[in-house]
Amino acid sequence: MIREEFMEEPTSSSSMNRKSCRERYEQFMEDSWCAHFFLGPNPFMARYVYALIFLATNLLAWTIRDYGRSALSELQRLRGCYGARYCLGAEGVLRISLGCFLFFFVMFLSTVNTKKVQDWRNSWHSEWWPAKIILWLGFMAIPFFIPSAFIQLYGKVAHFGAGVFLLIQLISVISFITWLNDCCRSEKNEKRCHVQVLVVSILAYMASIVGIILMYVWYAPRPTCSLNILFITLTLALLQLMTFVSMNSKVNAGYLAPGLMGLYIVFLCWSAIRSEPHTEICNKKAEAATSADWLTIASFVIGVLVIVMATFSTGVDSKCFQFKKTEAEEEDVPYGFGFFHFVFAMGAMYFAMLFVGWNGHQKMQKWTIDVGWASAWVRIVNQWLAALVYMWMLVAPLVWKRQQVEAT
Template structure:
């Protein structure tokens, strides 16, 4: 009898624990775990947009039932991507407006951000379906606005990356770690410069095999000049920012240059591609999957880095009931990320047809990456020079 009562008590405790966990997930889950749920929704939206572009004509025949699809043909290809993107954007904008300026845990907006998943999943389904009811003229307008929104996302991501590199350098030069990290800093900086130079040499070999490849030669050579410029400014006695930050920024800049050249459409003699480049192979599929995951990871990591956009740094320790990250900023990044993945899937051109299992290919994509590279260097140099200019102005005014 006692054993039966003991087993029954254990079962009750397990049921109580499970029901408590379910209640927590439904109403007030952990805000750190909530990030992954939002990233999963974002990943599913990316996959839906890709399916609408590559396989919409065979799988979306039921689209003729939607009034805005004009018999189904206006909900496929690039326009299908824009419709899915618009639905994702609406969902995260609603979350942004409803969670902005949330500062404390366990209040209504924190509960909404971290829980109530059944309601939010239903909301996401509704917001995904609504754009398929809209006329094609409205979707084309959204496509134009998405260019700006994707640019905002790239700018936010750029500032986040530069802030992380700067923070890493400041941490290594602090009194606590300066003596222990000196050798490590030199090792990582040297490795970064070696990788940069190797990348530039390989790009010359692969993407400018002929003297007639003037555009690629210009892109690669200008990247080398920018790397030298960042190093010179960083090592200037008045700046004295060390050698680690320009090395890491050099990796980022060389990577952007490589991505830009890789985005050039096939058919030219300046990019060595196999004869089967027009066909889908396993390498194209792997590259596509990696690119989709990279979009989600980049959006996720940028969304939780709201502190790098604070103009006034607060050194006070956060209270126990403070939110661990900015909820509003997190959802805003995902909203602009929805526009960004749409631009990648359509090559930044709603009238450009993309081959299956390709992403971010076309001359528009190439120039977007090149401009992003140049902008990255400008922002980095400004972050180095701005404190000196501000100090000189203050000295001159006094």
């Protein structure tokens, strides 16, 4: 029976059907996401593996910060650090962060400027996982044999690296918002998306105003909370200023982008006030959160996941930093491998600053993240910078155009 099937003429209908099904299946495998995950080097799958490695590193840093003192108190080499018995708290986080930074920085140096999928560096980025896991474990162990003075120096450098990460993330968010706004206002989509844009813009403005009102109620309950009142009032002023600049007749950028940017800066203001010390008398919501263990743990878990997701989404968004279209056209890799690893390297410094509250000499409470006055001021300055960068992106074309006219 089987032999008779193989001896059928190739022109028979059954043979043609099998051939057609096989061709359709092969074409489907080549065009579908399955091909990216299961056939050859898989840069699409690789980015998720790197995100899992980054998440595991964050959890390891948290474990050492909150529970590592009792487990590793016998390591005499680590007792010379600042803070004595709290060595494995803030400084333990810095050591894990240094190992994570070294791992991703080595990956950055070995994959930067990869443009073709045929390049051997594509295989190194997407495969060789046993070797890279061993490399990662090695980098996790090496920092614990480095003198404490060098770790403290790394903690100072990490402030700069975390700032670079925040700047990259800020540009990525603003670029996405402006891209979405331009896409919806294009000739092709303007009439089709008019109602959707109007609804989303109204909801964004309403959510921003409601958020500002709630922050006044929760974090500025009395006139003596002058700093929180200043932060919230400046947020309201920035929201109005961005809307005014965007709706100006010379700019004419619409109302979707300032609405989404308003949500973003309201979120940054809320994050800044939430980062204030829990002993602050105006931060009643934070004080209530410390009294509920489940809420504190949930906030911590969400905070860690947000770090990983922000690093991941920023790392794969290398296109927004390519200023020359000719270079982008030459590439056939799905995203910039070097940029991806560079963002994760800066993210390693960023999560260290969040776990130690941007201050390597303070003791953090268990299940807390990004708490302290330094964290609050970093957030609020990031908010001001976000608003300025967005408005500059709107005004810059007009300034350059005027300069060109004056030059001619």
